[in-house]
Amino acid sequence: MSPVVLAVGDLTVDQIFATFRDLPAWGQETEVDRMEVRLGGNTGNFALAAKRLDLDVRCAGPIGNDDNGIWITKELERKGLNTDLLDIRDGSATSVTTALVREDGERLFITLPGALTKLGEMLLHRSFPAAELALFSGWCQPPRVRKEILHDVFARLKAAGIKIAIDLAWSEASWNVRGDVLEVLSKVDFALMNSDEATALTDEADLIVATEKLYAQLGDGAVLVVKNGERGALLRQSGKPSVTIPAIKITGQVQAVGAGDSFNAGFIHALAAQQLDAEAATAFGCDFATWMLTHGRDEAVDPTVIASLRRHDRWDKSGEPA
Template identity: 30%
Template sequence: MKSFDLLVVGDANPDVVVGPLRGPLEFGQREQLVEHAGLVLGGSAAIMACGAARLGLRVAFAGRVGDDPAGAFVREALAGRGVDVAFLVTDPVRPTPLTTVVTAGDGDRAILTAPGCLTATGAEDVPPELIGASRHVHAASFFLMPRLAQSLAPLFALAREAGATTSLDTNDDPAGRWDPELLRPVLEFTDFLLPNAAEASALSGAAEPGAAAAVLAGRGPTVVVKDGANGALAHTGTRLTHAPAVAVDPVDTVGAGDSFDAGFVAATLRGLDLRSALTVAAACGSLSARAHGGTAAQPTWDEALAAARAHLPAVPPALRTRETRSPS
């Protein structure tokens, strides 16, 4: 039996989330007041790992933090949400990444990140025995971690050899290059690519989400595109599937896409078909926006199913509980 349902590889850092900012960000030593501020767990990979653990998966995390108070905060926050951090490396030289998120009233946000030890994170931080012990391997923040990006293809290939499935959420490219040659070898070993609509467009060159998904699916993976209030869509290369968003009164959309990823992987590992997995994932993304920060409102499996039920085909009774069934 595999020890973990999910291994998440990638970024983990504290987020300082402030907002909403009602006007433009002003310089010139202007002090602007906002309604809310919070110190919360951040990093796409970390938020996804917490969402998956909340949904009942056995989750391990591999990555780096610094030997500093911010790194201790990250380690404690992940462990407190049920994520195994035994393989989270402490970098003796570089600091823990730090991010400030400034939210706007319309749901948009600006993100400022000091990468710290993200630049040193690579495949060597992921022991082969951990890959062999996991049913699924997910990586995030591809363009933030150049060493990991360059070594992710062989890591995913090793996961495939060990019988695991794989997924990737590239997230944004701060440099704006969206290098297709860097990504292309990784997609050969990626089962699910999980961009949002803007990322899918940048990666593919196609403006419309369905067209972007079709282009990217032609490179190998099933492509699952998050499209905010429009819900989500998936393209297998031959078939396009849609799922609606779940209506909520959003408080903070930080991390909603990562919670979506967690829901999609959890539903897929439980054996749901693509449309059902997409619907559960959309519910997880919507529900996570009910509170400030990326992890505070992440749903349980039963909560996600309840929210998605109006759009969800019949779910086998064995899949309705929070328990996961891991094959040997």
């Protein structure tokens, strides 16, 4: 049987507009080549990517009892994902995010939170089934959710033998309460974030310095992964110096929306299903994210193909073809 993974956080309707060279000024207009509407949010993106790897993902997050909420539920069911833990909120709109994609793949996001503001309330009362690991992402960080609520749900899950991972999201409000965010990180087994979030949270421009500063705040035995785009990821774990895991080089332009969530899916699959160590899991996460960027999230994938990229030395340590 596939390991059960809880995916807790934001389920949204994503509207992706691509591609921009420059944003228009107020009162002006610009045109794009394409527009896509799809299930998203960090939790939605993770769930769909993890399903490609045949993880048994159970999504928990608040959505509205509206057309968008119905669409999200049907989309999860269509992909074969369990919807028993969805928290359907009467009188709340389902969250919608608009992503604008620049020509080089960089993105900006505009979000209507809607039902996501009820996430903390959901966590106070939600009971969870047995699982190997729970990934908290998107909105699961102070001040969007109070640290006391997160501490409580983490304690309940750990008492049931469930490991805790958290993936931070960019939030100016969170950097203003960094003490609370760091306190939450101290309670998890796996802390995941991107390089911008790591430097913003620590107020350190140097990523290595930021990584060491963050790792000092984590609990005993915790693993820290800082995702660094085309450069791969930086891994820090107990008893070992930080190590950079390079990403496979991609030629041409790709749409990077959801790349970090695909990394999370590969990383967690490697830990829970393949029983790999943190360094090998980080490499698998990088390679799976690259595969998703170049193949799309609807194409069938064989995990052994992803694993073979490095095992067969098809890529050198710089990420270039060998």
